[in-house]
Amino acid sequence: MQANLARFLLSATALAALTLPAQAAEDCGTVSIAEMNWASAGVAAWVDKIILEDGYGCEVTLVTGDTMPTFTSMNEKGEPDMAPELWVNAVKTALDQAVAEGRLVEAAKILSDGGVEGWWIPKYLAEAHPEIKTVTDALKHPELFPAPEDPSRGALFNCPSGWNCQISTENLYRAYGAEAKGFDLVDTGSAAGLDGSIANAYEAKKGWFGYYWAPTAILGKYEMVKLDAGVPNDKAAWDACTSQADCPDPKPNAYPVSDVYTVVTKEFAEKAGVAMDYVKARAWDNQTVGKVLAWMDANQGTNEDAARWFLENYKDMWHGWVSPETAAKIDAAL
Numbered sequence: 001m002q003a004n005l006a007r008f009l010l011s012a013t014a015l016a017a018l019t020l021p022a023q024a025a026e027d028c029g030t031v032s033i034a035e036m037n038w039a040s041a042g043v044a045a046w047v048d049k050i051i052l053e054d055g056y057g058c059e060v061t062l063v064t065g066d067t068m069p070t071f072t073s074m075n076e077k078g079e080p081d082m083a084p085e086l087w088v089n090a091v092k093t094a095l096d097q098a099v100a101e102g103r104l105v106e107a108a109k110i111l112s113d114g115g116v117e118g119w120w121i122p123k124y125l126a127e128a129h130p131e132i133k134t135v136t137d138a139l140k141h142p143e144l145f146p147a148p149e150d151p152s153r154g155a156l157f158n159c160p161s162g163w164n165c166q167i168s169t170e171n172l173y174r175a176y177g178a179e180a181k182g183f184d185l186v187d188t189g190s191a192a193g194l195d196g197s198i199a200n201a202y203e204a205k206k207g208w209f210g211y212y213w214a215p216t217a218i219l220g221k222y223e224m225v226k227l228d229a230g231v232p233n234d235k236a237a238w239d240a241c242t243s244q245a246d247c248p249d250p251k252p253n254a255y256p257v258s259d260v261y262t263v264v265t266k267e268f269a270e271k272a273g274v275a276m277d278y279v280k281a282r283a284w285d286n287q288t289v290g291k292v293l294a295w296m297d298a299n300q301g302t303n304e305d306a307a308r309w310f311l312e313n314y315k316d317m318w319h320g321w322v323s324p325e326t327a328a329k330i331d332a333a334l
Contacts, residue, residue, distance in 0.1 A: 028058035028275045031268065032080035034065030035303065039296065040215050040289050041065075041085035044110060046307035048084050048279075051318070054333035055326040056275040067091065074265055075103060081268035082279070085110050089258045105269045107262040107279045113286040115258030116226065117165060117213040119156070119172075121145075122198075123223035125207055134230045135176060135252070138209055142182035145207040154183040157210025160191045168243050169211045171250035175242075186210070198222055217297040220290025229254035274323075282321040288314065308334065 031052060035045040045062055052058040063080050070083050071091045075098045088095055088106075098104040119135055125144065132138050138145070142154025156178055159165035173185045188194040194210070195218050201208035202222045212219065214226075233254040241247040262279055269276055288310075296306035311318060311334055319327045 028052065028056045028273060029271055030059045030061070031082065031272075032061045032063055034070045034080045034083045035062040036065045036067070036070070036083070036085060039217065039293050039303070039306075040111075042303035043289075043292060043296070043306045043310065044084040046303045047282075047310060047318075048082070050307060050311060050333075051278060051322065051326075051330055052275055055322055055330045056273075056278070058272075058275060071095070071263075074263065078103070078265050078267055082262065082264045084262050085260055086263045087115055087258050087260050088263070089256070092259075095263070102266055105264050105266055107264055107269075107276070108281065108283045109260065110262045110283050111215065111260035111286060111289070112283045113214070113257075115213065115215075115260050116286060117211070117255040117258075118226040118229070119169075119210060120212050120219075120224040120226050121207070121209050122202060123225050124205060126225040132227070134228045135172075136230050138227055139176060139178055139181045139183065145183075145209040147184045147186060150184065154181075155186045155209065156183050157186045157188055157194060157197050157208065159188075159211045160194055161187065161189055164243060165211055165213070167245050168238075168255070171242050171244075171247050172253065175250040175252045198224075215286040215289035215293065217290065217293035219286075220292070220294030221297070233257075278322050278326075282318065284317065288317065 033045050033048055035042050049060040049062060053060050065080070065083065067087055067090055070080065071086065071094070073079055074083060075094065095104065095106075099106060119138075121132065121138060126132060129141070129144065132141065139154075145154040145156075147153045147155035156169075156173060158169050170185065173179070173183075178185070186197075188197055194212070197210070198208055198212070198218055199222070200206075212224065229252060231252050231254055233256045234251075235256065237251060238253055238256060241250055242253045262282075264272075264276075264279060272279070292306050292310045295301070295309055299305070301309070311330070315327075315331070322330070
Protein backbone atom coordinates (compact mmCIF):
# COMPACT_ATOMS: atom_id res chain seq x y z
CA MET A 1 0.00 0.00 0.00
CA GLN A 2 2.76 2.42 0.98
CA ALA A 3 4.71 1.49 -2.16
CA ASN A 4 1.63 2.10 -4.31
CA LEU A 5 1.06 5.46 -2.57
CA ALA A 6 4.68 6.42 -3.14
CA ARG A 7 4.41 5.53 -6.82
CA PHE A 8 1.17 7.53 -7.08
CA LEU A 9 2.73 10.59 -5.47
CA LEU A 10 5.82 10.32 -7.67
CA SER A 11 3.62 10.07 -10.79
CA ALA A 12 1.51 13.04 -9.65
CA THR A 13 4.63 15.12 -9.04
CA ALA A 14 6.04 14.24 -12.44
CA LEU A 15 2.72 15.03 -14.10
CA ALA A 16 2.59 18.41 -12.35
CA ALA A 17 6.13 19.18 -13.50
CA LEU A 18 5.10 18.45 -17.07
CA THR A 19 1.81 20.35 -17.04
CA LEU A 20 2.75 23.53 -15.11
CA PRO A 21 4.90 25.07 -17.84
CA ALA A 22 2.19 24.30 -20.39
CA GLN A 23 -0.40 25.99 -18.20
CA ALA A 24 1.86 29.03 -17.76
CA ALA A 25 2.40 29.28 -21.49
CA GLU A 26 -1.34 28.81 -22.07
CA ASP A 27 -2.01 32.11 -20.27
CA CYS A 28 -0.41 33.86 -23.24
CA GLY A 29 -0.44 30.98 -25.70
CA THR A 30 1.37 30.75 -28.99
CA VAL A 31 2.20 34.05 -30.67
CA SER A 32 3.37 34.77 -34.22
CA ILE A 33 5.29 38.02 -34.70
CA ALA A 34 6.28 39.65 -38.00
CA GLU A 35 10.04 40.17 -38.22
CA MET A 36 10.04 42.96 -40.82
CA ASN A 37 12.92 43.23 -43.27
CA TRP A 38 14.41 46.50 -41.97
CA ALA A 39 16.68 46.81 -38.98
CA SER A 40 14.63 48.74 -36.41
CA ALA A 41 11.58 46.51 -36.92
CA GLY A 42 13.66 43.34 -36.87
CA VAL A 43 15.23 44.28 -33.55
CA ALA A 44 11.82 45.23 -32.14
CA ALA A 45 10.47 41.80 -33.08
CA TRP A 46 13.28 40.12 -31.14
CA VAL A 47 12.78 42.39 -28.13
CA ASP A 48 9.14 41.33 -28.12
CA LYS A 49 10.02 37.66 -28.56
CA ILE A 50 12.43 37.66 -25.61
CA ILE A 51 10.15 39.64 -23.28
CA LEU A 52 7.01 37.67 -24.16
CA GLU A 53 8.78 34.31 -23.77
CA ASP A 54 10.88 34.99 -20.68
CA GLY A 55 8.48 37.37 -18.97
CA TYR A 56 5.06 35.98 -19.83
CA GLY A 57 5.60 32.34 -20.83
CA CYS A 58 4.42 32.83 -24.41
CA GLU A 59 5.57 30.51 -27.19
CA VAL A 60 6.74 32.91 -29.91
CA THR A 61 7.36 32.24 -33.58
CA LEU A 62 8.88 34.90 -35.82
CA VAL A 63 7.74 35.10 -39.44
CA THR A 64 9.27 37.17 -42.23
CA GLY A 65 7.30 40.34 -42.91
CA ASP A 66 7.00 43.56 -44.90
CA THR A 67 4.50 46.40 -44.61
CA MET A 68 1.90 45.57 -47.25
CA PRO A 69 2.02 41.73 -47.20
CA THR A 70 1.98 41.61 -43.40
CA PHE A 71 -0.89 44.06 -43.06
CA THR A 72 -2.93 42.27 -45.74
CA SER A 73 -2.39 38.89 -44.09
CA MET A 74 -3.31 40.20 -40.63
CA ASN A 75 -6.39 41.93 -41.98
CA GLU A 76 -7.66 39.07 -44.12
CA LYS A 77 -6.37 35.94 -42.37
CA GLY A 78 -5.74 37.08 -38.77
CA GLU A 79 -2.07 36.14 -38.94
CA PRO A 80 0.57 36.85 -37.84
CA ASP A 81 -0.70 37.96 -34.44
CA MET A 82 1.50 41.00 -34.22
CA ALA A 83 3.40 43.54 -36.32
CA PRO A 84 5.72 45.35 -33.88
CA GLU A 85 6.63 48.22 -36.22
CA LEU A 86 4.02 49.05 -38.83
CA TRP A 87 4.43 52.34 -40.71
CA VAL A 88 0.73 53.00 -40.84
CA ASN A 89 0.65 55.98 -43.24
CA ALA A 90 0.95 53.51 -46.11
CA VAL A 91 -2.16 51.57 -45.02
CA LYS A 92 -4.03 54.23 -43.03
CA THR A 93 -7.47 53.99 -44.65
CA ALA A 94 -7.58 50.18 -44.64
CA LEU A 95 -6.20 50.04 -41.08
CA ASP A 96 -8.81 52.47 -39.78
CA GLN A 97 -11.51 50.29 -41.33
CA ALA A 98 -10.02 47.10 -39.85
CA VAL A 99 -9.90 48.70 -36.39
CA ALA A 100 -13.48 50.00 -36.71
CA GLU A 101 -14.71 46.56 -37.78
CA GLY A 102 -12.92 44.80 -34.92
CA ARG A 103 -10.27 42.81 -36.79
CA LEU A 104 -7.15 44.68 -35.74
CA VAL A 105 -6.04 46.75 -32.72
CA GLU A 106 -3.55 49.62 -32.61
CA ALA A 107 -1.40 49.16 -29.52
CA ALA A 108 1.67 51.26 -28.68
CA LYS A 109 3.05 54.02 -30.87
CA ILE A 110 6.33 52.12 -30.87
CA LEU A 111 8.41 54.96 -32.37
CA SER A 112 7.47 57.74 -29.99
CA ASP A 113 8.99 60.36 -32.33
CA GLY A 114 7.43 58.80 -35.42
CA GLY A 115 9.37 57.99 -38.54
CA VAL A 116 11.25 61.18 -39.47
CA GLU A 117 12.53 62.35 -42.87
CA GLY A 118 14.11 65.60 -43.93
CA TRP A 119 17.26 67.52 -44.81
CA TRP A 120 20.04 67.38 -42.22
CA ILE A 121 23.42 68.92 -41.39
CA PRO A 122 26.09 67.66 -38.96
CA LYS A 123 25.69 68.71 -35.34
CA TYR A 124 29.19 70.20 -35.23
CA LEU A 125 28.33 72.49 -38.13
CA ALA A 126 25.00 73.48 -36.57
CA GLU A 127 26.83 74.40 -33.37
CA ALA A 128 29.45 76.41 -35.27
CA HIS A 129 26.72 78.21 -37.23
CA PRO A 130 23.72 78.67 -34.92
CA GLU A 131 22.16 80.98 -37.49
CA ILE A 132 21.42 77.93 -39.68
CA LYS A 133 18.12 76.53 -38.46
CA THR A 134 16.05 76.19 -41.64
CA VAL A 135 16.54 74.89 -45.16
CA THR A 136 16.52 78.47 -46.43
CA ASP A 137 19.26 79.39 -43.94
CA ALA A 138 21.48 76.59 -45.24
CA LEU A 139 20.88 77.58 -48.86
CA LYS A 140 22.38 81.01 -48.10
CA HIS A 141 25.77 79.31 -47.47
CA PRO A 142 26.91 77.11 -50.37
CA GLU A 143 30.50 77.72 -49.25
CA LEU A 144 29.86 75.62 -46.10
CA PHE A 145 28.81 72.56 -48.13
CA PRO A 146 31.30 72.23 -51.01
CA ALA A 147 30.26 69.93 -53.83
CA PRO A 148 32.60 66.95 -54.52
CA GLU A 149 32.99 67.77 -58.23
CA ASP A 150 33.01 71.56 -57.95
CA PRO A 151 33.94 73.01 -54.53
CA SER A 152 32.94 76.46 -55.73
CA ARG A 153 29.32 75.29 -55.50
CA GLY A 154 27.36 73.81 -52.63
CA ALA A 155 26.15 70.18 -52.52
CA LEU A 156 22.74 68.85 -51.60
CA PHE A 157 22.99 65.06 -51.31
CA ASN A 158 19.99 63.24 -52.73
CA CYS A 159 18.16 60.13 -51.59
CA PRO A 160 19.26 56.79 -53.16
CA SER A 161 18.22 56.12 -56.76
CA GLY A 162 14.87 54.42 -57.18
CA TRP A 163 13.46 55.49 -53.80
CA ASN A 164 10.44 57.77 -53.60
CA CYS A 165 12.46 60.22 -51.48
CA GLN A 166 14.68 60.80 -54.52
CA ILE A 167 11.64 62.28 -56.28
CA SER A 168 10.61 64.44 -53.32
CA THR A 169 14.17 65.72 -52.80
CA GLU A 170 14.47 66.66 -56.49
CA ASN A 171 11.14 68.49 -56.33
CA LEU A 172 12.10 70.35 -53.16
CA TYR A 173 15.50 71.22 -54.67
CA ARG A 174 13.52 73.00 -57.42
CA ALA A 175 10.94 74.40 -55.00
CA TYR A 176 13.58 76.16 -52.88
CA GLY A 177 15.46 77.46 -55.95
CA ALA A 178 18.61 75.66 -54.75
CA GLU A 179 20.37 75.63 -58.13
CA ALA A 180 20.17 79.41 -58.48
CA LYS A 181 21.45 79.71 -54.91
CA GLY A 182 24.66 77.90 -55.84
CA PHE A 183 23.83 74.26 -55.03
CA ASP A 184 24.21 71.11 -57.11
CA LEU A 185 21.98 68.09 -56.45
CA VAL A 186 24.38 65.19 -55.86
CA ASP A 187 23.25 61.68 -56.81
CA THR A 188 24.67 59.27 -54.23
CA GLY A 189 23.62 56.23 -56.28
CA SER A 190 22.75 53.97 -53.36
CA ALA A 191 22.08 53.85 -49.63
CA ALA A 192 25.73 52.86 -49.13
CA GLY A 193 26.84 55.89 -51.16
CA LEU A 194 24.67 58.21 -49.10
CA ASP A 195 25.94 56.71 -45.84
CA GLY A 196 29.52 56.98 -47.06
CA SER A 197 29.11 60.65 -47.86
CA ILE A 198 28.02 61.35 -44.27
CA ALA A 199 30.80 59.22 -42.78
CA ASN A 200 33.46 60.93 -44.94
CA ALA A 201 32.19 64.39 -44.01
CA TYR A 202 32.14 63.55 -40.32
CA GLU A 203 35.64 62.10 -40.29
CA ALA A 204 36.98 65.22 -42.05
CA LYS A 205 34.69 67.55 -40.04
CA LYS A 206 33.47 69.07 -43.30
CA GLY A 207 30.07 70.44 -44.20
CA TRP A 208 27.33 68.07 -45.35
CA PHE A 209 23.75 68.86 -46.36
CA GLY A 210 21.19 66.40 -47.64
CA TYR A 211 18.36 63.94 -47.24
CA TYR A 212 18.20 61.31 -44.50
CA TRP A 213 15.69 59.60 -42.24
CA ALA A 214 15.39 58.24 -38.68
CA PRO A 215 15.68 55.95 -36.88
CA THR A 216 18.80 54.58 -38.56
CA ALA A 217 22.25 53.31 -37.64
CA ILE A 218 23.95 56.26 -39.34
CA LEU A 219 22.08 58.82 -37.24
CA GLY A 220 22.83 56.72 -34.19
CA LYS A 221 26.55 56.89 -34.99
CA TYR A 222 26.80 60.44 -36.35
CA GLU A 223 24.88 63.23 -34.64
CA MET A 224 22.93 65.20 -37.20
CA VAL A 225 20.46 68.08 -36.93
CA LYS A 226 17.29 68.13 -39.03
CA LEU A 227 16.62 71.54 -40.52
CA ASP A 228 13.19 73.12 -40.29
CA ALA A 229 11.50 73.22 -43.70
CA GLY A 230 10.29 76.75 -42.96
CA VAL A 231 6.72 75.73 -43.78
CA PRO A 232 4.34 73.13 -42.32
CA ASN A 233 3.57 69.90 -44.12
CA ASP A 234 0.85 70.42 -46.70
CA LYS A 235 -0.46 66.88 -47.14
CA ALA A 236 -2.58 67.63 -50.19
CA ALA A 237 0.34 69.29 -51.97
CA TRP A 238 2.66 66.48 -50.86
CA ASP A 239 0.41 63.76 -52.24
CA ALA A 240 -0.43 65.61 -55.46
CA CYS A 241 2.92 67.19 -56.28
CA THR A 242 5.91 66.98 -53.91
CA SER A 243 6.05 63.18 -54.01
CA GLN A 244 5.21 62.87 -57.71
CA ALA A 245 7.77 62.52 -60.50
CA ASP A 246 5.84 64.73 -62.90
CA CYS A 247 5.25 67.64 -60.48
CA PRO A 248 5.46 70.75 -62.74
CA ASP A 249 5.63 73.52 -60.13
CA PRO A 250 6.63 72.26 -56.67
CA LYS A 251 6.41 74.55 -53.64
CA PRO A 252 8.45 74.33 -50.41
CA ASN A 253 6.96 71.67 -48.19
CA ALA A 254 7.88 69.77 -45.01
CA TYR A 255 8.33 66.02 -45.03
CA PRO A 256 5.42 64.34 -43.22
CA VAL A 257 6.15 62.50 -39.97
CA SER A 258 5.14 58.86 -40.32
CA ASP A 259 3.04 57.29 -37.57
CA VAL A 260 4.60 53.98 -36.55
CA TYR A 261 2.48 51.67 -34.40
CA THR A 262 2.42 48.15 -33.09
CA VAL A 263 -0.65 46.48 -34.57
CA VAL A 264 -2.11 43.22 -33.29
CA THR A 265 -5.05 41.04 -34.22
CA LYS A 266 -8.20 41.30 -32.11
CA GLU A 267 -7.82 37.61 -31.23
CA PHE A 268 -4.34 38.18 -29.81
CA ALA A 269 -5.47 41.27 -27.87
CA GLU A 270 -8.19 39.19 -26.22
CA LYS A 271 -6.09 36.09 -25.44
CA ALA A 272 -2.81 37.71 -24.40
CA GLY A 273 -3.90 38.77 -20.91
CA VAL A 274 -1.34 40.82 -19.02
CA ALA A 275 1.11 40.42 -21.93
CA MET A 276 -1.11 42.88 -23.81
CA ASP A 277 -0.35 45.47 -21.12
CA TYR A 278 3.32 45.24 -22.16
CA VAL A 279 2.46 45.56 -25.86
CA LYS A 280 0.43 48.70 -25.11
CA ALA A 281 3.16 50.23 -22.93
CA ARG A 282 6.39 49.81 -24.81
CA ALA A 283 7.77 52.57 -27.00
CA TRP A 284 11.24 53.90 -27.72
CA ASP A 285 12.56 57.13 -29.18
CA ASN A 286 14.55 57.47 -32.38
CA GLN A 287 17.77 58.35 -30.56
CA THR A 288 17.65 55.08 -28.59
CA VAL A 289 16.83 53.04 -31.69
CA GLY A 290 19.67 54.77 -33.55
CA LYS A 291 22.15 53.86 -30.81
CA VAL A 292 21.02 50.22 -30.88
CA LEU A 293 21.31 50.05 -34.67
CA ALA A 294 24.73 51.74 -34.57
CA TRP A 295 25.94 49.08 -32.11
CA MET A 296 24.46 46.38 -34.34
CA ASP A 297 26.20 47.78 -37.40
CA ALA A 298 29.57 48.23 -35.67
CA ASN A 299 29.49 44.69 -34.26
CA GLN A 300 27.93 43.00 -37.29
CA GLY A 301 25.22 41.76 -34.97
CA THR A 302 21.96 40.02 -35.76
CA ASN A 303 18.53 41.29 -34.80
CA GLU A 304 18.68 38.99 -31.78
CA ASP A 305 22.14 40.26 -30.78
CA ALA A 306 20.94 43.87 -30.90
CA ALA A 307 17.78 43.06 -28.95
CA ARG A 308 19.78 41.41 -26.18
CA TRP A 309 22.24 44.34 -26.12
CA PHE A 310 19.31 46.72 -25.74
CA LEU A 311 17.82 44.65 -22.91
CA GLU A 312 21.18 44.56 -21.11
CA ASN A 313 21.95 48.26 -21.55
CA TYR A 314 18.57 50.03 -21.38
CA LYS A 315 16.98 48.44 -18.33
CA ASP A 316 15.79 51.80 -17.03
CA MET A 317 13.68 52.08 -20.18
CA TRP A 318 12.18 48.63 -20.62
CA HIS A 319 11.66 47.95 -16.91
CA GLY A 320 9.00 50.66 -17.18
CA TRP A 321 7.12 48.57 -19.76
CA VAL A 322 6.56 45.59 -17.45
CA SER A 323 5.84 44.83 -13.80
CA PRO A 324 8.79 44.44 -11.37
CA GLU A 325 8.06 40.71 -11.13
CA THR A 326 8.13 40.31 -14.90
CA ALA A 327 11.30 42.39 -15.19
CA ALA A 328 13.00 40.13 -12.64
CA LYS A 329 12.11 37.03 -14.70
CA ILE A 330 13.52 38.56 -17.87
CA ASP A 331 16.70 39.77 -16.14
CA ALA A 332 17.25 36.28 -14.75
CA ALA A 333 16.93 34.77 -18.22
CA LEU A 334 19.27 37.19 -20.03
